[in-house]
Amino acid sequence: MRRPNSESPAERTDEDEFALVEYLRERFAGPPALAPGDLGIGDDAAAVTPAHPGPVLLATDLVVEGVHVDRAVSSPEDIGWKALMVAVSDLAAMGADASHALLSVAAPPGFPVARLADGVAEAAAACGCTVVGGDLSGSPVLVVSVTAVGSAPGDAPLLRRDGARPGDVLVVTGPLGRSAAGMRLLGGPSTPGTGGEDPVPPELATAHRRPVARLAEGRAARRVGATAAIDVSDGLVADVVHVAEASDVGLELTVGEDAVAAGATRDEALGGGEDYELVLATGDPDALAAAFAAAGLRPPIRIGTCTDHPGAFTLDGGPLPQEGWRHRF
Amino acid sequence: MRRPNSESPAERTDEDEFALVEYLRERFAGPPALAPGDLGIGDDAAAVTPAHPGPVLLATDLVVEGVHVDRAVSSPEDIGWKALMVAVSDLAAMGADASHALLSVAAPPGFPVARLADGVAEAAAACGCTVVGGDLSGSPVLVVSVTAVGSAPGDAPLLRRDGARPGDVLVVTGPLGRSAAGMRLLGGPSTPGTGGEDPVPPELATAHRRPVARLAEGRAARRVGATAAIDVSDGLVADVVHVAEASDVGLELTVGEDAVAAGATRDEALGGGEDYELVLATGDPDALAAAFAAAGLRPPIRIGTCTDHPGAFTLDGGPLPQEGWRHRF
Numbered sequence: 001m002r003r004p005n006s007e008s009p010a011e012r013t014d015e016d017e018f019a020l021v022e023y024l025r026e027r028f029a030g031p032p033a034l035a036p037g038d039l040g041i042g043d044d045a046a047a048v049t050p051a052h053p054g055p056v057l058l059a060t061d062l063v064v065e066g067v068h069v070d071r072a073v074s075s076p077e078d079i080g081w082k083a084l085m086v087a088v089s090d091l092a093a094m095g096a097d098a099s100h101a102l103l104s105v106a107a108p109p110g111f112p113v114a115r116l117a118d119g120v121a122e123a124a125a126a127c128g129c130t131v132v133g134g135d136l137s138g139s140p141v142l143v144v145s146v147t148a149v150g151s152a153p154g155d156a157p158l159l160r161r162d163g164a165r166p167g168d169v170l171v172v173t174g175p176l177g178r179s180a181a182g183m184r185l186l187g188g189p190s191t192p193g194t195g196g197e198d199p200v201p202p203e204l205a206t207a208h209r210r211p212v213a214r215l216a217e218g219r220a221a222r223r224v225g226a227t228a229a230i231d232v233s234d235g236l237v238a239d240v241v242h243v244a245e246a247s248d249v250g251l252e253l254t255v256g257e258d259a260v261a262a263g264a265t266r267d268e269a270l271g272g273g274e275d276y277e278l279v280l281a282t283g284d285p286d287a288l289a290a291a292f293a294a295a296g297l298r299p300p301i302r303i304g305t306c307t308d309h310p311g312a313f314t315l316d317g318g319p320l321p322q323e324g325w326r327h328r329f
Numbered sequence: 330m331r332r333p334n335s336e337s338p339a340e341r342t343d344e345d346e347f348a349l350v351e352y353l354r355e356r357f358a359g360p361p362a363l364a365p366g367d368l369g370i371g372d373d374a375a376a377v378t379p380a381h382p383g384p385v386l387l388a389t390d391l392v393v394e395g396v397h398v399d400r401a402v403s404s405p406e407d408i409g410w411k412a413l414m415v416a417v418s419d420l421a422a423m424g425a426d427a428s429h430a431l432l433s434v435a436a437p438p439g440f441p442v443a444r445l446a447d448g449v450a451e452a453a454a455a456c457g458c459t460v461v462g463g464d465l466s467g468s469p470v471l472v473v474s475v476t477a478v479g480s481a482p483g484d485a486p487l488l489r490r491d492g493a494r495p496g497d498v499l500v501v502t503g504p505l506g507r508s509a510a511g512m513r514l515l516g517g518p519s520t521p522g523t524g525g526e527d528p529v530p531p532e533l534a535t536a537h538r539r540p541v542a543r544l545a546e547g548r549a550a551r552r553v554g555a556t557a558a559i560d561v562s563d564g565l566v567a568d569v570v571h572v573a574e575a576s577d578v579g580l581e582l583t584v585g586e587d588a589v590a591a592g593a594t595r596d597e598a599l600g601g602g603e604d605y606e607l608v609l610a611t612g613d614p615d616a617l618a619a620a621f622a623a624a625g626l627r628p629p630i631r632i633g634t635c636t637d638h639p640g641a642f643t644l645d646g647g648p649l650p651q652e653g654w655r656h657r658f
Contacts, residue, residue, distance in 0.1 A: 042490070160372050
């Protein structure tokens with residue numbers, strides 16, 4: 001990790017900066033510990049040994065204040081947690097593990113970067129990965145960039161978006177719409193003024209503030225031969241269409257009540273996004289369900305099948321609006 | 330690479346976003362091409378095979394408008410070039426190669442992200458690395474985050490900051506102060522109103538706008554047993570003190586005119602930073618010079634020696650101001 005540069009906000013002194021970097025170095029020291037010979041924070045670059053041989057998995061995500069997070073709804077710790085998890089979720093969607101991460105924070109004067117780092121560290125510990133570097137800068141607006149690095153155990157192929165085949169069953173790893181419902185009830189940016197009247201169900205607030213990457217689900221799905229996967233970031237409809245288009249298949253979606261989270265609307269489940277559940281395609285849904293049960297995971301929820309009519313997408317027998325879901329919330 | 334989310338600036342339509350992602354996918358397709366089986370832009374995560382066995386090198390840097398770059402001085406292409414190069418420079422300072430990179434851009438409405446990507450692609454081609462993923466978002470201010478991924482050929486240990494020993498000679502890979510002089514003459518943020526009167530020497534303007542990571546120098550230095558390295562990002566004095574403190578050695582610096590770039594002041598050479606030359610420590614400066622000559626590189630420039638008096642730092646026989654250089658420019 002480079003030391004923060006002199007360009008940081010004037011309010012932050014050199015002493016503050018050095019103290020912050022020392023805090024981060026200790027906060028991110030693990031567990032998990034680095035492999036012998038690996039280098040974490042403190043040099044020009046980190047040097048790491050991924051957990052498994054084979055290709056190195058890389059994913060990166062931005063979290064921008066006012067775009068992805070609202071400081072009136074999420075604490076600095078929540079923002080850090082989310083920034084780490086959304087990057088790791090991309091590795092989960094490949095069926096891979098996360099072993100290491102890099103954290104960069106461009107923060108306005110006075111923003112409690114150490115508290116954000118606490119949330120990153122909690123999320124990293126929950127994912128079994130170690131923060132090994134990053135960068136710090138001043139900025140008029142908070143921008144957090146996390147890069148997650150991982151690898152995949154075993155020989156099963158990675159879960160790509162383009163592997164779904166006609167006849168494959170589509171499932172999700174959990175009910176959807178929780179994050180969007182949580183944001184609505186917390187009075188987030190998309191529905192100003194509507195929150196606060198009633199207590200927000202904790203599971204919805206937590207789903208919005210502290211999403212969880214479905215690493216175990218992705219790993220189990222890859223092991224039993226799931227053919228494709230994506231994480232629900234943009235929204236179920238948008239994301240499953242990504243898989244269908246990449247795989248050149250059609251979709252017959254049948255999204256039942258079991259796929260809609262308690263407290264969420266159907267629209268929030270179909271289009272809300274940011275749930276970070278996985279959509280999986282598989283030719284053997286019984287094997288997938290058995291693998292999930294054996295691993296102590298929630299049963300996968302069926303949401304449709306893939307067809308041999310590329311570009312033909314239906315929802316509960318009617319036409320699926322191919323546009324319009326991404327921007328509804 | 331995740332598709333840009335709905336939260337992007339309203340001015341940018343979905344069609345624009347999709348066209349931009351398609352543009353980036355083609356622009357970053359290489360060369361160099363990905364290894365067979367590797368995955369680049371288009372899935373949840375990239376999957377890459379570093380060029381060499383052993384640990385994976387990771388470095389990440391932020392470039393923030395108004396902090397690290399001034400759009401009145403640097404074009405979007407320049408900003409992209411610099412963002413890629415400063416991350417790769419951290420790998421050069423370990424004696425490693427760069428093979429892959431991730432690019433995230435948080436940009437205000439109307440910012441020409443495609444032009445920035447052109448600069449990233451030019452720099453990546455110059456470094457022999459391939460952009461394999463990233464993220465896009467709207468933001469009130471331009472923030473660019475690049476993660477560089479690499480590995481090190483051969484068995485020589487990585488060039489760490491903490492390996493310098495008493496008696497080692499310190500060298501730099503080129504004359505310093507060019508970036509600071511270029512910024513001054515171009516009328517950059519630190520000296521408003523002073524630029525524009527005279528033509529700016531192209532080599533100074535280019536040094537500021539398009540720094541070059543010293544990959545070949547780092548590689549050659551590692552091969553012949555250099556003991557420590559750092560890239561000059563904060564400024565020579567600040568950066569060489571990082572090495573001395575990490576290595577627990579003292580410094581006797583003798584910075585001659587050969588270490589000051591033509592057109593730069595001595596202060597700019599000592600404290601300007603952002604030159605991205607490497608400072609190297611070595612017990613065998615003749616072998617280093619011979620290796621540089623054999624590789625067709627400029628001769629290393631001696632700037633002092635390491636002593637067995639940790640914390641004692643001198644410059645040309647007088648006391649070295651241990652504070653104050655970082656913020657002079």
